[in-house]
Amino acid sequence: MPSNDKLFAYNLGQIVPLNEATLHISDLSVQRGYGVFDFVKVQQGYPLFLDDYLDRFYQSAELMHLAVPLSREEIKQVISKLTDLNKLPVAGMKMILTGGYSEDGFTPMNPNLLITQLPLTLPSADKVAKGIPIMTHDYVREVPEVKTINYSMGIRLLQEQKASGAEEVLYAKNAIVSEFPRCNFFIVTHDGTVVTPASNILKGITRKNVLSLAGRRYKTEVRDIRLEEVLQAREAFLTSTTKRILPIVQIDEAMIGTGKPGEVSMQLLQDLISLEVEQVAAAKGW
Ligand SMILES: Cc1ncc(COP(=O)(O)O)c(C=O)c1O
Numbered sequence: 001m002p003s004n005d006k007l008f009a010y011n012l013g014q015i016v017p018l019n020e021a022t023l024h025i026s027d028l029s030v031q032r033g034y035g036v037f038d039f040v041k042v043q044q045g046y047p048l049f050l051d052d053y054l055d056r057f058y059q060s061a062e063l064m065h066l067a068v069p070l071s072r073e074e075i076k077q078v079i080s081k082l083t084d085l086n087k088l089p090v091a092g093m094k095m096i097l098t099g100g101y102s103e104d105g106f107t108p109m110n111p112n113l114l115i116t117q118l119p120l121t122l123p124s125a126d127k128v129a130k131g132i133p134i135m136t137h138d139y140v141r142e143v144p145e146v147k148t149i150n151y152s153m154g155i156r157l158l159q160e161q162k163a164s165g166a167e168e169v170l171y172a173k174n175a176i177v178s179e180f181p182r183c184n185f186f187i188v189t190h191d192g193t194v195v196t197p198a199s200n201i202l203k204g205i206t207r208k209n210v211l212s213l214a215g216r217r218y219k220t221e222v223r224d225i226r227l228e229e230v231l232q233a234r235e236a237f238l239t240s241t242t243k244r245i246l247p248i249v250q251i252d253e254a255m256i257g258t259g260k261p262g263e264v265s266m267q268l269l270q271d272l273i274s275l276e277v278e279q280v281a282a283a284k285g286w
Pocket of ligand 1: 147179180181182183184201202203204205206207239240241242
């Protein structure tokens with residue numbers, strides 16, 4: 001449990017000290033792992049690309065037949081209030097919508113909304129400079145377009161992942177790759193095309209931004225990618241809100257490209273950081 005007693009959270013209609021935010025055990029998130037969430041990065045007090053995250057949050061809720069008890073404007077007000085109260089320079093704002101307090105432990109009731117804000121550590125410069133090894137696992141998420149709170153497979157695989165020395169697990173079903181438990185996947189082919197999987201994925205907000213930035217410099221494609229193609233790729237990288245872009249240098253036993261982070265991955269990371277800086281500057285009227 002986060003133990004920062006100076007932070008505040010939104011808990012079922014009220015802003016309370018984080019340490020006092022609670023849910024009853026009859027909630028369907030506890031009983032059946034039923035709920036959705038989203039996660040926005042806050043930099044210098046500004047939630048980056050907030051509208052995209054809210055779009056996805058409401059869409060996840062709809063696909064899971066859960067009604068969000070607050071309007072978009074109300075959620076924005078809560079986020080702004082928490083940002084002012086918590087004063088965290090770099091943070092993750094998490095909106096969690098659960099199945100609600102269920103009478104029979106199975107049927108959803110009025111969904112419960114919680115919003116927390118916690119400090120966020122981005123990957124170290126050393127990790128970005130070295131790149132990471134990953135492993136693959138034969139799996140596809142149940143309802144990939146929903147950002148569900150259920151990460152059972154990724155969590156269950158942690159032991160195997162650690163034992164193999166991998167930093168992340170790439171899901172691939174029938175040799176077609178999709179995504180990581182918490183990140184999207186890209187390759188750069190030998191002709192310099194930036195490619196990301198089209199289906200069986202959560203549509204990451206970072207993926208969307210990276211695709212658009214890549215389109216300004218390189219050819220891009222959104223399509224199925226087979227594992228054999230990944231092994232032949234010149235570069236590979238992952239994207240997510242908390243990791244931005246992390247180069248991948250090894251998949252299972254195979255080295256990717258030269259075994260070092262590639263030029264395209266590093267260029268896109270610089271472009272993404274610049275886009276974030278521009279967003280904050282525009283929001284603050286600098
Ligand atoms: C399953 C899954 N895929 C991809 C992502 C990356 O999405 P984003 O760039 O919006 O963080 C996430 C984020 O947590 C995720 O849970």
